[in-house]
Amino acid sequence: MFIDRLMGKVKKLENPTVMGLDPKLEYIPLSIRKKNLELYGNNFKAASESILEFNKRLIDAVSDIIPAIKPQLAYYEMYGTEGLRAFEETVKYGRQKGLLVIADGKRNDIGSTSEAYSRSYLGEALLEDSETKAVYDVDALTVNGYLGIDGIKPMIEDCIKFRKGIFVLVKTSNPSSVQLQDMAVEDGRKVYEVMADLVMDWGSNIIGECGYSSVGAVVGATWPQQLKELRERMPNICFLVPGYGAQGGGAEDVAGAFDKNGLGAIVNASRSLMCAYKSKKWEDKFSEEEFDIACREEAIDMRNKLQNV
Amino acid sequence: MFIDRLMGKVKKLENPTVMGLDPKLEYIPLSIRKKNLELYGNNFKAASESILEFNKRLIDAVSDIIPAIKPQLAYYEMYGTEGLRAFEETVKYGRQKGLLVIADGKRNDIGSTSEAYSRSYLGEALLEDSETKAVYDVDALTVNGYLGIDGIKPMIEDCIKFRKGIFVLVKTSNPSSVQLQDMAVEDGRKVYEVMADLVMDWGSNIIGECGYSSVGAVVGATWPQQLKELRERMPNICFLVPGYGAQGGGAEDVAGAFDKNGLGAIVNASRSLMCAYKSKKWEDKFSEEEFDIACREEAIDMRNKLQNV
Numbered sequence: 001m002f003i004d005r006l007m008g009k010v011k012k013l014e015n016p017t018v019m020g021l022d023p024k025l026e027y028i029p030l031s032i033r034k035k036n037l038e039l040y041g042n043n044f045k046a047a048s049e050s051i052l053e054f055n056k057r058l059i060d061a062v063s064d065i066i067p068a069i070k071p072q073l074a075y076y077e078m079y080g081t082e083g084l085r086a087f088e089e090t091v092k093y094g095r096q097k098g099l100l101v102i103a104d105g106k107r108n109d110i111g112s113t114s115e116a117y118s119r120s121y122l123g124e125a126l127l128e129d130s131e132t133k134a135v136y137d138v139d140a141l142t143v144n145g146y147l148g149i150d151g152i153k154p155m156i157e158d159c160i161k162f163r164k165g166i167f168v169l170v171k172t173s174n175p176s177s178v179q180l181q182d183m184a185v186e187d188g189r190k191v192y193e194v195m196a197d198l199v200m201d202w203g204s205n206i207i208g209e210c211g212y213s214s215v216g217a218v219v220g221a222t223w224p225q226q227l228k229e230l231r232e233r234m235p236n237i238c239f240l241v242p243g244y245g246a247q248g249g250g251a252e253d254v255a256g257a258f259d260k261n262g263l264g265a266i267v268n269a270s271r272s273l274m275c276a277y278k279s280k281k282w283e284d285k286f287s288e289e290e291f292d293i294a295c296r297e298e299a300i301d302m303r304n305k306l307q308n309v
Numbered sequence: 310m311f312i313d314r315l316m317g318k319v320k321k322l323e324n325p326t327v328m329g330l331d332p333k334l335e336y337i338p339l340s341i342r343k344k345n346l347e348l349y350g351n352n353f354k355a356a357s358e359s360i361l362e363f364n365k366r367l368i369d370a371v372s373d374i375i376p377a378i379k380p381q382l383a384y385y386e387m388y389g390t391e392g393l394r395a396f397e398e399t400v401k402y403g404r405q406k407g408l409l410v411i412a413d414g415k416r417n418d419i420g421s422t423s424e425a426y427s428r429s430y431l432g433e434a435l436l437e438d439s440e441t442k443a444v445y446d447v448d449a450l451t452v453n454g455y456l457g458i459d460g461i462k463p464m465i466e467d468c469i470k471f472r473k474g475i476f477v478l479v480k481t482s483n484p485s486s487v488q489l490q491d492m493a494v495e496d497g498r499k500v501y502e503v504m505a506d507l508v509m510d511w512g513s514n515i516i517g518e519c520g521y522s523s524v525g526a527v528v529g530a531t532w533p534q535q536l537k538e539l540r541e542r543m544p545n546i547c548f549l550v551p552g553y554g555a556q557g558g559g560a561e562d563v564a565g566a567f568d569k570n571g572l573g574a575i576v577n578a579s580r581s582l583m584c585a586y587k588s589k590k591w592e593d594k595f596s597e598e599e600f601d602i603a604c605r606e607e608a609i610d611m612r613n614k615l616q617n618v
Contacts, residue, residue, distance in 0.1 A: 033437060044442070072418075074418060078429045078444060084389070084390045117387075128334070131351055136389070
């Protein structure tokens with residue numbers, strides 16, 4: 001089951017870190033970008049090749065110390081079919097290196113369409129004569145639950161059939177998540193708590209040996225108090241916690257996301273790992289060309305900080 | 310401005326119909342599928358070629374009588390980069406034929422990532438040396454507002470800059486939309502009404518000469534009473550109304566979505582148009598090979614029904 005693979009890796013590496021791969025061009029060292037600009041011209045192909053090379057070296061740098069990566073689909077979609085090919089190759093490369101891959105797509109739709117999204121990322125696409133074939137074949141997908149169970153059900157079915165996972169948005173890391181998510185409903189719960197209770201229900205039939213469900217929840221590192229309260233509220237639900245590092249969340253902020261064994265949550269950092277070589281902390285120690293070494297050092301620092309909370 | 314282009318076309322054609330292009334393989338006539346199976350083998354390329362050929366003939370059949378098409382991204386994503394190429398070509402072909410194209414992606418994320426989605430569909434992708442280039446270049450995109458304004462803002466900025474539109478999910482057509490969207494909040498509003506009020510606010514700075522905003526709302530045809538109430542509540546907001554036809558909504562159900570001039574809403578039908586040739590109504594009159602003529606006949610029927618409510 002997905003969640004047992006994930007929690008097993010977190011335990012073995014003593015590290016709940018997920019490296020977010022949200023590759024903006026400006027994050028990528030000039031040497032890589034110039035090379036591809038000369039090879040392919042100033043186009044989507046060059047941008048996508050730069051992204052892929054950047055990603056692969058980042059993956060190489062940390063694949064023995066972190067359990068998972070989380071490529072953010074928007075940054076690949078932005079370069080059209082070339083970009084999606086870089087996404088595809090990133091997923092393949094990450095899985096080859098033993099990493100679990102969580103596609104961050106926040107997909108959502110009504111049942112029949114949600115089934116198509118599920119086939120794209122978790123299950124298998126339909127071909128002629130009832131044949132099927134995996135498409136991106138990631139380990140898990142992030143999902144938006146605004147439409148209710150209809151859109152979630154086909155994904156849960158694929159999670160069971162193909163040993164995959166989903167993470168449903170509960171309380172997102174951005175400031176304006178309060179606008180809808182923090183509204184109080186008649187019975188006193190907040191909207192994000194209503195969503196939390198729905199996720200508990202949706203995940204109840206796919207709980208692994210580790211005690212957590214392959215249906216997880218996204219809860220931002222920028223809301224430490226809510227993380228703690230939701231940990232109590234959702235004992236079987238594993239949290240994917242974005243917003244660590246560049247978005248402002250620190251190790252103390254995410255402490256409440258974990259159970260007493262240090263499990264039950266994974267913490268995503270994107271910019272702080274990808275762009276470690278640009279940070280005040282590392283820019284004097286490493287050159288642009290050593291961006292991968294800087295990323296590894298930062299990942300080790302992050303692991304140590306998370307181990308000590 | 311997007312909304313003026315859209316309302317202008319609806320007025321000129323006296324037709325608010327949007328053809329949804331959600332192409333499942335089983336919808337496509339065997340003659341097309343067999344040809345591509347022989348040409349390319351049983352793979353994503355063959356499926357994507359079949360989808361593209363099907364779409365083009367459907368577009369040819371109705372481009373003089375309907376204002377817009379709405380390809381549903383999930384069905385293209387399912388065939389990987391080949392599928393996305395079929396999406397790209399469908400968009401191009403539709404726009405060549407004078408149709409407005411609404412990409413149904415229900416995208417959503419925090420601000421920086423939402424900007425990347427916006428660049429993918431509404432704006433332009435960043436290349437080297439601050440150059441930019443349009444990617445899919447559709448006219449409008451559907452969006453999920455669960456994250457609040459942070460994720461919507463970059464899209465609105467691109468709507469202004471590139472004369473595009475978005476439609477934010479308010480009350481979706483599926484049965485389980487009640488689970489979250491119909492919860493009452495403390496002040497008595499339903500969650501979908503909270504979202505409706507947010508959309509009113511978000512759309513207030515981008516209102517066209519027609520009186521409607523380029524920020525629209527998705528409200529399902531399956532909720533006639535809510536359509537009527539939301540029409541009152543959101544006087545400047547144009548509705549994209551899915552769920553007509555195969556999902557159960559009829560012309561009377563969507564009547565409340567329109568203003569007294571018959572504007573302010575567009576009504577999407579997918580399966581009932583794409584698969585008209587398979588319906589009881591048309592299957593005796595048209596062969597599989599005449600699927601496009603059946604689609605046109607059904608589109609004319611739908612237009613006439615919508616004109617008479």
